[in-house]
Each structure stands twice: as C-alpha cells, then as structure tokens.
Amino acid sequence: MKSYILKRLISLIPVIIIVAIITFFITNLMPGDPVRVILGNMATEEQVIQLEEQLGLDQPLIYRFIDWSGNIIRGDLGDSLYLNSSVRVAIISRLEPTFLIALMAQFMGGVLGLFFGILAAVNHRKILDQLSITVSLLGISVPSFWLSIILILIFSVWLRWFPVSGYEPLAEAGLSTFRYLILPSTALAFMQAGIIARITRSSILDTFKEDYIRTARSKGLYQRTIIIKHSLRNAMVPIITVIGHNFAILLGGTWIIETIFFIPGTGYLAINAIMRRDIPVIQGCIIFVALIYITVNLLVDISYAFFNPRIKYS
Template identity: 70%
Template sequence: MRNYIIKRILLLIPIIFIVALIAFFITNLMPGDPVRVILGNMASEAEVARLEAALGFDQPLIVRFFRWLANIMRGNFGESLYLNAPVSQVLAERLRPTFLIAILAEILGITAGVLLGILAAVKHRQILDQFSITVSLLGISIPSFWLALILMYFFSVKLGWFPVSGYEPFNEAGFGTLRYIILPAVTLAFMQAGLIARMTRSAMLDTLKQDYIRTAKSKGLSVYSIVFKHALKNSMLPVITVIGHNFAVLLGGTWIVETIFVIPGTGFMAINAIMRRDIPVIQASIIFVAVIYVILNLLVDLSYAFLNPKIRYQ
C-alpha cells in the first residue's frame, strides 16, 4: 500500500505540470489585454508599456512560463492584478466559504441519495422506487442556476427565512453563517442526491440478488441487518466513486451558485478574475481544481481497499 501511495503522489508531478502548461498558455491567449483593462482605453502607449514592463508582460511567452512555473513550485502564484495581494492569500481567504458550502452540500446529498437509493432497491417496483427514480431524474436534469433562483424566490423573497444573498464569516456570525450557505448547499445537494440515489439503487439491486443475501434471508435475519450490515457495504464501491467525483465537482464547480448568491468563495473569485482578465488568479484557480481532483481520486482509490479486503494495491 505504501509503495502504491508513493507512486500515485509521484504521478502528481507530470499531471500538475501538464495542467500548469495548459492553464498558462490558455490564459495568456485569452482575448483582451489585462493591461488595457487595468488602465482603461484612454491610457497612453507609454503608460501601457510601463505597466507591461512592471508586470513582466514585455518578456517572451516561453520565458514568462518557466519563470512562473519556478515560482509556483515554491508556492508563489504571483500577485492579483486588481486586489494587490498575493494570489495564495486571496485563494486561502476564499476557500472557507467554498468548503463550507461543498461539505454541507455533500452531507445533504449523500444522506438523501443513499437513503433514497436503499429504499428504492428494497421497495423495487413500488411507489418508493418510482419516487426515487423521479427525484434522481429531476436532480440530474434541473439546471443549478434555475433551482437556485427558485429557492431564492420562495425561501428568501416570499418567506424571508434566509438572506437573498451575501455572506458572513463563521468567526463573526458563528452558526449564523448557515443562514447564508443553506440555500446554495441545498441547490448543489439536489443534483448530488439524484446521482447518488441512482447509483445506490443500481448497486443495491445487484447486491440483493447475490447468493449470500438469499442465505441471510433463509437464516431469518432482519431486513435491517441484511440491508445495512451485509448489502450496503458491498454496494458502496461504485457509490464511493460517484461521491468522490461529486465532491471534487462541488469544490471546483460552485462558480454559478456562488455568483447567484454572491458568496465570496473561489468560484465567485474566479468569475470576477475572468471578467477582469486577472490572469494570476485564473491560473491559480485552474491548478487548485486540478489538484483537488487528483487528491480526491487517490482517496477514492484507497477507500476501495477499506471497503473490499480482496483489493490489494502494489
């Protein structure tokens, strides 16, 4: 197991290099001049040239790439062109809201999805099964931005239970922060619940047809014991894969929801950076998402050995 973990960690190096290569050249080939965006169209050529030299944009692209790569290997992503602060500091400040929303959404999505999937498998071809399928299809089909607006309209505008938008940090509002993140989390959790319920139902149906389940039934074991102690654990491998992938999607894909609810997370930061052509922030956001995906994929693979003792990594 240790050798396998070391190999996977070493594989991070070429993966991150390729991601960095793509991120750098795509962001630098984006239409629009960040210097012109900063100074405005009325700036003189001398002012533009002076700022380009200060930012290093007057250097050849390949020189800038290797200089930037050397810096990020030391954890230095440069400075934001607009916020006048280190990108790593800006990213760290924006991580907390994103993590809070993603973790709450994943907890809600896993709880609802697994329970719905189990009920659908146990009550196969009955009303609960049809209900689970309907919820799954809705979760997969409904766009997150549309659901966010619907929830905002009913629970914020009409009922006034939650703020329409905004965010207060946990160290200032305490558990009052939940009032700001519950609707974004529910929006994201609805999609997660649909995917997880569908996968759990499919895996449980296959498991409940196995011989050892029939043997457990013939011994007179309770439904609870059969479902939760025997069938569920052996059905979790594909479900864990979906959960790990979904959490990576949540951390890297909260951009639309954060923008709608004006949550100052990494997604809201990335959208603003794209609009402003803040290249260092865009590059750091892309690399952040890639690292999250790779790490979570590793954790998912390692969880297989825990759930199934027959799996051994070399």
C-alpha cells in the same frame, strides 16, 4: 499500501505538469488585454508600455512560462493584478465559504441519495421505486443555477426565511453563518442526491443477486440487517467513487452558485478574475481546482480497502 500511495503520487506528477502547461497557455491566449483593462480606454501608449514592463507582460510567452513554472514549483502562484495581494493568499482567504458550501451540499446530497437509492432498491419495480427514480432524474436534470433562483424567490423573497445573498465569516457570525449557506448548498445538493440515488439503487440491486445475500435471507435475518450490514457495505465502492468525485467537483465547481448568491468564495474570486482578465488569479484557481480533484480521487481510491477488505493494494 505505502508502495501503492507512493506509485500514485509519482503518477500524478505528469498530470499536474500537463494541467499547468495547458492552464498557462490558454489563459495567456484569452482575448482582452489585462493592461488595457487596468488602465482604461483613456490610457496613453506610454502608460501601457510602462505597466506591461512592470508586470512582465512585455516578455516573450515562452520566457514568461519558464518564470511562472519555476514559481509554481516553489509554491508561488504569483500576485494578483488587482487585489494587491498574492494569489495564494487570495485563494486561502476565500476557502471557508467554498468548503462549507461543498461540505453541506455533499452531506445533504449523500443522505438524500442514499435514502432514495435504498428505498428504490428495496421496493424494486414497485411504486416507491418509480417515485425514487423520478425524483433522482429530476435532481439530475434541473440546473443548479435555475434552482437557486427559485429557492431565492420562495425562501428569501416570499417567506423571508433566509438572506437573499451575502456571507458572514464563521468566526464573526458563529452558527448564523449557515443561514447564508443553506440555500446555495440545497441547490447543489439536489443534483448530488439524484446521482447518488441512481448509483446506490443499481449497486444494491447487484448485491441482491449474490450468494451471501441469499444465505443471509435463508438464515432469517431482518431486511434492515441484510441491507445495512451486508448489502450496503459491499455496494459502497461505486457509491464512494461517485461521492468523492462529486465532492471534488463541488469544491472546484461552486463558481456560478457563489456568483448568484454573492458569496465571496474561490468561485466568486475566479469569476471576477475572468471578467477583469486577472490572469495570475485565473491560473491559480485552475491549479487549485486540479489539485483538489487529484487529491480527493487519491483519497477515494485509498478508502476502497476500508469498505471492501478483499481489495488489496500492491
């Protein structure tokens, strides 16, 4: 196991290098001059030149890339052009809402997806199977941003159960914080539930064809015992893959949802950085998303052995 993890970590180095190279050059080729955005249209040419020198934007692109790469290796993502703080501090200070939204969405999506997936598999080719498939397809098809608007209209505007937007930190508001997160998490969970339900249904139906399931049934075991103890555990490898993949996407992909609900997470930070041409923050957010995705996928690969002891790492 240790040698496998070491090999995987070493294999991730070129991936991170490629992501960093692409991130730097694409963000620096974005249309729009950040200096002009900062100073405004009334700035003189002397002011523009002075600020470019101050920010190091007057240097050739390759020299800026070398300096930026050296800083990345040391864990320094640079300083924001607007926030008067380092990019690392800006991202860390906004991790809480993003992480809570992703965690809640994954939990709700996982529970609903497993429920509908198992229900569909147990009632294969029956009305409940067709109903579960319909619900899962609906979850996959409905855009999260559209569902967010519908949820705001119903539960915030009409019923007034939840706030329309905003966020209060967990340390200040306590459990009241989750009132701000229920609607955005639900909007994201709907799609997660649809994907997980489809994979769960297919995986469990595949296990029903195996000899050990037929043996369990011949022994007279209850259907619930067969599903939970035998079928579901052996079907968990593809399900865990999807759940881990989706969680990594959620942690890095709540950008639109956070913007709709005005939640100050990393997604809202990234959107504002793009609008302002705050290149260091954009680069930092992309690197952060890439590291999250890589880390979660590594943890998912390692977890396979727990659900299926037949899997050996070398």
